[in-house]
Amino acid sequence: GENVEQHPSTLSVQEGDSAVIKCTYSDSASNYFPWYKQELGKRPQLIIDIRSNVGEKKDQRIAVTLNKTAKHFSLHITETQPEDSAVYFCAAIQSWGKLQFGAGTQVVVTP
Amino acid sequence: DADVTQTPRNRITKTGKRIMLECSQTKGHDRMYWYRQDPGLGLQLIYYSFDVKDINKGEISDGYSVSRQAQAKFSLSLESAIPNQTALYFCATSDPGQGATQYFGPGTRLLVL
Numbered sequence: 001g002e003n004v005e006q007h008p009s010t011l012s013v014q015e016g017d018s019a020v021i022k023c024t025y026s027d028s029a030s031n032y033f034p035w036y037k038q039e040l041g042k043r044p045q046l047i048i049d050i051r052s053n054v055g056e057k058k059d060q061r062i063a064v065t066l067n068k069t070a071k072h073f074s075l076h077i078t079e080t081q082p083e084d085s086a087v088y089f090c091a092a093i094q095s096w097g098k099l100q101f102g103a104g105t106q107v108v109v110t111p
Numbered sequence: 112d113a114d115v116t117q118t119p120r121n122r123i124t125k126t127g128k129r130i131m132l133e134c135s136q137t138k139g140h141d142r143m144y145w146y147r148q149d150p151g152l153g154l155q156l157i158y159y160s161f162d163v164k165d166i167n168k169g170e171i172s173d174g175y176s177v178s179r180q181a182q183a184k185f186s187l188s189l190e191s192a193i194p195n196q197t198a199l200y201f202c203a204t205s206d207p208g209q210g211a212t213q214y215f216g217p218g219t220r221l222l223v224l
Contacts (some may be wrong), residue, residue, distance in 0.1 A: 032211040043201060043215040044154070089153060093211045099144075103153040 002027040004092050006102025013109055019077040021105045023090035026071065030092040033073045034099075035064060038087045047088075048075070080109045114138045115216040117202050123222045124192050132187045132219045134202030143185040144203040144213065147171060154201065160185055192223045 003026040013019045025033075031052040036044035050057045050064045050073065057064050061080075066073040077084055090102040115136045124130050134143065145157040156169030158177040166177060174196060178186045189196055202216040 034212060043217050045215070046212055049212065098156070098159065099211070099213055101154045 002030055002092055002094065002098075002100040004090060004100045004102045006090050006105060008105060009103065010106045011108070013080050013107070015080060015082060015109050015111050017080055019075075019080055019084070019107055019109075021075045021088055021090065021107075022072060023074070023092075023102050024070075024072040025092040025100075027092070027094065028068075028071065029094050030100075032093045033064070033066060034091050034093070035062075035075050036089045036091065036101075038089065038104075040086075044089060077107075080107075082109050082111060085109045115202060115204055115214055117200075117216040117219050119219060120217065121220045123224065125224050126193055128192050130189050130192055130221075132189075132200055132202075132221070134185045134187070134216055136183050136202075136204045136214075136216075138204055138206070138214065139182070140204040140206040140214075141182060142205045142207065143179065144205075145169075145175075145177060145185070145187045146201045146203065148199045148201060148218075150198075157187065157200075189221075189223075192221075194223045197221060197223045 006023045034049035037047045038044040048059050048062050048064050050066050061078045063076045087104045087106050089104045091099045093099045118133045141162045144159045146154040148154050155171050157175050160166050160179045163179050176188045200219045203213040205213045
């Protein structure tokens, strides 16, 4: 089955700096890679996703890149703000629908 | 996402009790999932269902059972609760026709004493 590894487990950044979270996956058949943000005590919410036929996708201050050959994908947050503090999960999914989540990254943005 | 609801939101029970967590959705999605999240950890898949007649075990199904009563309803049962089942439980839905995005309910916080 699919195995997703996520690094780092914690990330502390100064407000205004960039944050990068990296994930690797094992199953080359995976073709969809969502990123979820989970604030304390709340549900995971989709913030951005990328499909295997795309190398990069941006949405305002967040972007995701995918390297299919190396089987890794990354989340980039620019100009970080205190409200970006949360746990971020990457995931990989095959076409038949079962998501495999990474272990999560605790991001702390300090003023 | 108000389209996916879970009841109860919080539950305290005792070891050995049978409890049921319920999930309802108005999104019209065929696929539903139950996840468990332990403090400071990621999401682990317990069971998933791709339609009313399809139920599949996930990574950590031991000690749990599910029932898909209708397209909109997917219940998770703990047959005999034990303390290490204390966790946050999430239901999720997806529609393959809309891509693979999963939408999560608000979660049920369960404490087993």
